[in-house]
Amino acid sequence: MAEAVQEREQVLVEFNESLEQRIAERTFELRQARDEALAAQRIANENARLKSEFLATMSHELRTPMNAIEGFTSIMLSGMGGVEFNEKTGRYVQRVNANSKRLLGLINDFLDLSRIESGRLELANLPFSPRDAAMRWKEEIGVLAQKKNLNFEVSIDPDIPETVRGDEEALSKVALNLLSNAIKFTETGSVALKLESDDDAWRIEVSDTGIGIPMHAREFIFEEFRQVDQSTKRKYGGTGLGLAIAQRFVRSMGGTITVKSEVGQGSTFTVTLPATREPENVAEVIA
Numbered sequence: 704m705a706e707a708v709q710e711r712e713q714v715l716v717e718f719n720e721s722l723e724q725r726i727a728e729r730t731f732e733l734r735q736a737r738d739e740a741l742a743a744q745r746i747a748n749e750n751a752r753l754k755s756e757f758l759a760t761m762s763h764e765l766r767t768p769m770n771a772i773e774g775f776t777s778i779m780l781s782g783m784g785g786v787e788f789n790e791k792t793g794r795y796v797q798r799v800n801a802n803s804k805r806l807l808g809l810i811n812d813f814l815d816l817s818r819i820e821s822g823r824l825e826l827a828n829l830p831f832s833p834r835d836a837a838m839r840w841k842e843e844i845g846v847l848a849q850k851k852n853l854n855f856e857v858s859i860d861p862d863i864p865e866t867v868r869g870d871e872e873a874l875s876k877v878a879l880n881l882l883s884n885a886i887k888f889t890e891t892g893s894v895a896l897k898l899e900s901d902d903d904a905w906r907i908e909v910s911d912t913g914i915g916i917p918m919h920a921r922e923f924i925f926e927e928f929r930q931v932d933q934s935t936k937r938k939y940g941g942t943g944l945g946l947a948i949a950q951r952f953v954r955s956m957g958g959t960i961t962v963k964s965e966v967g968q969g970s971t972f973t974v975t976l977p978a979t980r981e982p983e984n985v986a987e988v989i990a
């Protein structure tokens with residue numbers, strides 16, 4: 704009897720020992736897996752940082768010579784440099800000038816994107832007048848609408864605050880991008896810019912009577928390099944960076960950007976911003 708008890712105790716002890724050993728082994732394996740995951744994450748973060756830094760440096764370096772090409776060809780075309788062309792060379796210089804402008808735009812987009820991604824974007828938080836900004840956008844973009852014979856309507860809610868705090872330059876990039884898209888993707892009808900306001904927010908609404916955006920594309924068009932489909936690029940050009948940058952800028956300002964659309968009828972993009980922006984750490988907001 705005593706022997707049987709002893710034997711059972713022995714079995715129990717051995718069972719406990721093997722259990723403890725298995726737990727220790729499993730704990731070791733889990734720790735190892737956790738350390739490996741942490742190391743992989745550190746490498747991924749470092750790679751992302753290096754990529755953004757590389758893009759920022761490259762864009763900056765490319766901008767300087769491109770500015771020179773654009774600047775000097777503009778001077779030549781304006782006749783200020785005392786350079787004379789015949790009709791053919793004039794056309795060539797015009798092409799160089801137009802393409803350098805396009806390339807500069809692209810480089811600036813890359814620079815914006817890489818600055819945002821690396822958390823190095825510093826947005827201003829200064830007072831500006833939304834009404835005056837809208838008038839400038841109208842002036843800047845109105846000619847494009849005229850060229851395509853589109854109506855361009857601007858309406859400003861009388862309750863819009865006299866001044867709001869924020870980064871006017873960044874917001875102008877957002878608005879001009881939405882407006883130039885609206886014009887680009889509209890063949891007939893109109894494009895409208897509306898400023899609206901309620902208690903604690905104000906909105907920039909850009910609508911058009913253009914080709915519209917299919918349901919499945921309404922989210923991914925805000926991702927980098929995404930366009931509705933391949934035919935968009937063939938027909939309208941563009942890079943698919945504008946909305947990605949616009950969304951990041953708007954989020955950094957504590958706002959949102961949304962789209963409503965009907966294929967063949969048109970689209971409306973709405974940027975909603977807090978009426979007074981509190982100072983905040985942009986890098987944190989983007990993360």
Ligand code: ADP
Pocket residue numbers: 880884885888911913914915916924929930931932935940941942943944945946947970
């Ligand atoms: P890009 O205009 O350079 O292609 P964006 O990021 O500004 O890049 O826009 C991404 C895509 O979203 C466009 O290529 C187009 O397919 C679609 N899109 C944007 N705005 C409009 C609009 N107003 N009407 C129709 N499609 C639009």
